[in-house]
Amino acid sequence: MKNFGFIASVFFISTCLFLHPTFLAGQRTSLDKVKSYRLDHVNIAVENLVAAKNHYSDILGFSIKPGRLHKNGLLNAFTKFKDGSLLELITSSREDDPLSSWYFDFIKKNPTGAGAFVAVRIDNEDELKALKNRLSSNGSEYDYTESSYAKLLSFKEDNLLHPIFFIHYLKPVVDKPIHLNHPNTAQSLIAVWFSDQLAGALHHDLDFKVSTMKIALPFLPTKGTVVQINNSQIYLLPTQSTNRILGVTLLVEDLAVAKTFIEQKTGTIFAVYKTERGESFAISPELTFGIWIEFLEIE
Numbered sequence: 001m002k003n004f005g006f007i008a009s010v011f012f013i014s015t016c017l018f019l020h021p022t023f024l025a026g027q028r029t030s031l032d033k034v035k036s037y038r039l040d041h042v043n044i045a046v047e048n049l050v051a052a053k054n055h056y057s058d059i060l061g062f063s064i065k066p067g068r069l070h071k072n073g074l075l076n077a078f079t080k081f082k083d084g085s086l087l088e089l090i091t092s093s094r095e096d097d098p099l100s101s102w103y104f105d106f107i108k109k110n111p112t113g114a115g116a117f118v119a120v121r122i123d124n125e126d127e128l129k130a131l132k133n134r135l136s137s138n139g140s141e142y143d144y145t146e147s148s149y150a151k152l153l154s155f156k157e158d159n160l161l162h163p164i165f166f167i168h169y170l171k172p173v174v175d176k177p178i179h180l181n182h183p184n185t186a187q188s189l190i191a192v193w194f195s196d197q198l199a200g201a202l203h204h205d206l207d208f209k210v211s212t213m214k215i216a217l218p219f220l221p222t223k224g225t226v227v228q229i230n231n232s233q234i235y236l237l238p239t240q241s242t243n244r245i246l247g248v249t250l251l252v253e254d255l256a257v258a259k260t261f262i263e264q265k266t267g268t269i270f271a272v273y274k275t276e277r278g279e280s281f282a283i284s285p286e287l288t289f290g291i292w293i294e295f296l297e298i299e
Helices: 007-015 049-059 098-109 125-135 196-206 255-268
Strands: 037-045 065-069 073-078 086-092 114-122 142-146 152-154 165-171 184-194 223-229 232-237 247-252 279-283 292-297
Touching: 037 098, 037 184, 037 223, 049 073, 049 086, 049 255, 073 098, 086 098, 086 125, 098 114, 114 125, 125 142, 125 152, 125 165, 142 232, 184 292, 196 232, 247 255, 255 279, 255 292
Parallel strands: 037 086, 114 165, 184 232, 247 292
Antiparallel strands: 037 114, 065 073, 073 086, 142 152, 152 165, 184 247, 223 232, 279 292
16 A cells, blocks of 8 residues: 555554544534435455455454445445444456446555545435535536436546545445444444545535644644534544545444454554543554554443
């Protein structure tokens, strides 16, 4: 994975990261009008999907839901959580259309894996229409597509917001309990981490409110900011990294269980840090196919 000169810094950021949504309840860092936005999933592009699935299952303690081979050559698998959020492992076997070609090239540039896209779910279709109107009115270019299962709004490749897309599901997704219960006790995707270079675009194009409260990081002479999206968050970190997605935070039911499982499988001891949000530890991108994963238990 390229551009990981920032790893030491992000490790400390990941282990003492910011605040849980309940702590920020009084800050109102998101639009009051936006009621149904929330983090839906993160795509992790990998060269070898079988190896990635086995690693996430056997080493990291996730249950894996099989995906399918799409007509354009994309093949995926999922780690799904009880609140509907998920991590998606995805690979491209050929270049059949713009999306599969983009993944094919992205994987070639990042053969050890990398975060590709973050999906923000919009449950209220009127809010999706309002977003389209806002983008059109301020001159922001976007792509809008409809399929049998969802309506999608995405951004051009030269847009800073290209790593983010919005999804409105047309059909409910039903998952088996076996796919929702994880040996590491993961419950939900509650935060995604980006470079703070996205702050301007998030505010101007999407009208997301970046918190005015700076979050001090006790291990570094730097501060980060938070964008609140109902019960989930975007963390904006000061870094020169060109990685599209820096990391994610997952809520777990039992941090000790997660830590013991992963330590036994990796032979690595992970430091646990206690912050205002609760207790957490983080796994570096070398062990996750390209992104930091923070496991957080809320007290």
